[in-house]
Amino acid sequence: xxxxxxxxxxxxxxxxxxxxxxxxxxxxxxxxxxxxxxxxxxxxxxxxxxxxxxxxxxxxxxxxxxxxxxxxxxxxxxxxxxxxxxxxxxxxxxxxxxxxxxxxxxxxxxxxxxxxxxxxxxxxxxxxxxxxxxxxxxxxxxxxxxxxxxxxxxxxxxxxxxxxxxxxxxxxxxxxxxxxxxxxxxxxxxxxxxxxxxxxxxxxxxxxxxxxxxxxxxxxxxxxxxxxxxxxxxxxxxxxxxxxxxxx
Amino acid sequence: xxxxxxxxxxxxxxxxxxxxxxxxxxxxxxxxxxxxxxxxxxxxxxxxxxxxxxxxxxxxxxxxxxxxxxxxxxxxxxxxxxxxxxxxxxxxxxxxxxxxxxxxxxxxxxxxxxxxxxxxxxxxxxxxxxxxxxxxxxxxxxxxxxxxxxxxxxxxxxxxxxxxxxxxxxxxxxxxxxxxxxxxxxxxxxxxxxxxxxxxxxxxxxxxxxxxxxxxxxxxxxxxxxxxxxxxxxxxxxxxxxxxxx
Numbered sequence: 055x056x057x058x059x060x061x062x063x064x065x066x067x068x069x070x071x072x073x074x075x076x077x078x079x080x081x082x083x084x085x086x087x088x089x090x091x092x093x094x095x096x097x098x099x100x101x102x103x104x105x106x107x108x109x110x111x112x113x114x115x116x117x118x119x120x121x122x123x124x125x126x127x128x129x130x131x132x133x134x135x136x137x138x139x140x141x142x143x144x145x146x147x148x149x150x151x152x153x154x155x156x157x158x159x160x161x162x163x164x165x166x167x168x169x170x171x172x173x174x175x176x177x178x179x180x181x182x183x184x185x186x187x188x189x190x191x192x193x194x195x196x197x198x199x200x201x202x203x204x205x206x207x208x209x210x211x212x213x214x215x216x217x218x219x220x221x222x223x224x225x226x227x228x229x230x231x232x233x234x235x236x237x238x239x240x241x242x243x244x245x246x247x248x249x250x251x252x253x254x255x256x257x258x259x260x261x262x263x264x265x266x267x268x269x270x271x272x273x274x275x276x277x278x279x280x281x282x283x284x285x286x287x288x289x290x291x292x293x294x295x296x297x298x299x300x301x302x
Numbered sequence: 303x304x305x306x307x308x309x310x311x312x313x314x315x316x317x318x319x320x321x322x323x324x325x326x327x328x329x330x331x332x333x334x335x336x337x338x339x340x341x342x343x344x345x346x347x348x349x350x351x352x353x354x355x356x357x358x359x360x361x362x363x364x365x366x367x368x369x370x371x372x373x374x375x376x377x378x379x380x381x382x383x384x385x386x387x388x389x390x391x392x393x394x395x396x397x398x399x400x401x402x403x404x405x406x407x408x409x410x411x412x413x414x415x416x417x418x419x420x421x422x423x424x425x426x427x428x429x430x431x432x433x434x435x436x437x438x439x440x441x442x443x444x445x446x447x448x449x450x451x452x453x454x455x456x457x458x459x460x461x462x463x464x465x466x467x468x469x470x471x472x473x474x475x476x477x478x479x480x481x482x483x484x485x486x487x488x489x490x491x492x493x494x495x496x497x498x499x500x501x502x503x504x505x506x507x508x509x510x511x512x513x514x515x516x517x518x519x520x521x522x523x524x525x526x527x528x529x530x531x532x533x534x535x536x537x538x539x540x541x542x543x544x545x546x547x548x
Contacts, residue, residue: 102424124428131426142417156425158328159432 055079056101056212056244061110061120063100070096073110074270076263080211080244083235083258087249088265089290094248095139095216097265101246102136102214103127114212132160135205135243137215141197143189143204149176150185153203160208175203178240179233195226199233206237213238213245219254227251231258250290252297255279264290312508318430319438319507332436340402340437340503341444345451351397352390352452356459359384364469377470378478381460382453383487390452391491392539395498398445399531403506406437407527410510411520419511434507441499449495450488490546497542501534 056078063071070093078084088094099105101112103119112120114130143152150172157168176182179199189197198218205213215234219227231251235258238245249255255262259276266286274282279291280301292298323329363377410433413419422429457479464470506527513523 104420104423128426131424134424136421136424138417138421140416142421144418144421145412159325159425159427 055115056246057113058101059110059113061097061100061107061112063096063105063108070268071100071107072269074265074268075110076270076273078244078246078261081239081242082245082260083238084244084246084261084263085249085255085259086246086263086265087255087259087290089250092265093268094250094265096268098214098216098246098248102134103131132208133211135208135210135213137198137201137205137213137218139216139220141189141201143197143200145189148186148188149181149192149200152189152200153207156204156208171207172203175207176200178206178237179203180229195222195230198222198230202230202233202237206241206243209241211243213243215245215247217248217250219249219251224253228253228257234258252291252294255291266290311512312504315430315434315508315511316504318428319434319504321428321431323431323435324427328432329436332432333440336436336440337444339405340440341448344398344401344448347397347401348394348448348452349455351394352385352455353459353462355389355393356381356385356456356461357463359389359456360460360463360475361467361469364464364467374470374474375478375481377464378460378475379481380478381475382457382479382483385453385456385460386487386491388539390449390456391494391498392535394449394452395445395495395502395535396532398441398448399498399502399506399535400528402441403502403527403531404524406503406506407510408520408524410434410507411513411523412510414511414513415516415520430507430511434504434511437507438500438503441503442496445499446492446495449491453491490542493546494539494542497538498535501538502531505531505534 058074058076058078061071061074062069074097086094086097096105100107100120107120110120111118114133117130119127119130144155147155153172153175154168157163157171163171172185176185179202181196181199181203184192184196184200189200192200202218205215213234218234219230222230231254234245234247237243247254256276256279259279262274262276262279263270264272264284264287272282272284272287279287280297282288292301360377360381363380367376367380410419413433419429419433422432461472461475464475465472509523509527509530510520513519
């Protein structure tokens with residue numbers, strides 16, 4: 055379980071996150087939703103330690119993670135997989151080398167074991183015969199899937215994904231959502247996903263946190279999100295024709 | 303104040319880079335990769351620049367020493383001295399600052415804006431150590447080899463130019479390049495080269511590492527890296543010359 059306790063973050067005098075507290079349970083797909091610029095990415099970067107929080111703390115299964123030295127963070131980081139918005143694959147590496155990278159750097163596995171693991175995770179993200187391709191040769195959806203494969207190659211306890219289906223067509227976006235949800239169940243991970251895609255919210259949102267102007271405004275699940283009377287959330291959820299029709 | 307902040311940031315980055323690599327074999331692989339990209343791939347430009355510079359120096363020396371009181375061997379001697387003392391270590395290093403420095407700054411800068419450096423950090427890997435240390439090490443080992451190569455080709459270039467133009471007889475030139483040779487000048491050239499290699503790679507890596515924004519900023523960082531490296535090379539050239547030759 056990940057516990058976020060009263061975190062705040064400012065940049066040059068502008069407060070981006072105000073006193074946010076929540077918990078993310080193991081085996082669940084937790085979604086952070088909110089408009090662009092609401093503070094979702096900053097929130098996630100605080101959770102994964104790319105930003106130090108000004109106040110509060112983030113605990114991973116009772117172990118403090120925020121505002122401690124990089125050395126102490128290392129152990130928890132090795133239990134964490136992160137999927138960045140653009141994939142963040144290493145351009146000069148092939149798919150196989152990208153997925154193998156954390157194994158090379160952080161484990162003592164033999165080459166054979168590493169190959170086995172790479173093929174295992176690539177199979178799980180439905181990528182075959184792409185091992186020797188470079189990121190530049192892949193489609194957007196494939197890049198996301200390779201990034202997921204790299205994120206789960208160490209069999210992490212915690213998986214973070216920042217807008218995993220941004221820039222993808224609806225069908226591919228849905229596949230990525232399904233994949234993340236499936237992997238969460240299969241590997242019993244605590245998954246936290248940043249999104250503003252309502253389709254993701256309604257299909258995989260077991261827990262949903264709505265962030266508005268840096269504040270946590272609402273928490274619930276995919277069934278409750280359509281029936282809440284919270285004004286700001288309604289404005290976000292029913293901002294498009296599809297969800298407005300759904301409400302009717 | 304900004305310059306002090308940048309110096310502090312640079313020093314902290316270099317301290318991060320100079321930590322023990324997490325995996326020795328990964329470091330060695332990266333080092334080989336950087337030998338290839340920063341060193342071997344620069345051989346062509348170093349060769350062209352050196353041959354032509356040597357030839358130009360020899361012709362200019364012939365023009366400037368055209369007197370019956372000055373022996374022709376002076377042309378060979380002067381060409382060698384200029385190449386060893388200044389042209390090869392400093393000018394070739396400045397050319398490498400343009401080629402290698404811009405490459406390092408743009409590569410690391412692109413990794414920064416495409417979140418690849420963040421990806422390394424969240425994996426618990428020290429990005430400065432993984433990305434920068436092999437580049438600094440590769441340049442500090444390979445650049446002296448390039449500079450020796452440059453001196454050799456420069457001297458050959460001067461010899462060819464002297465023969466082709468008929469300005470310097472071959473025997474006089476060959477005598478000149480062997481006259482009053484002080485081996486310390488080579489040591490001096492190599493010390494300068496190692497210092498310049500460190501400047502080129504570390505300053506360029508710093509400029510790329512802290513890029514914020516997009517492709518325009520990466521381009522700017524690349525330009526800044528070349529400008530800053532060139533200025534620092536000239537500045538340290540003066541300091542090292544004062545320290546080592548006086």
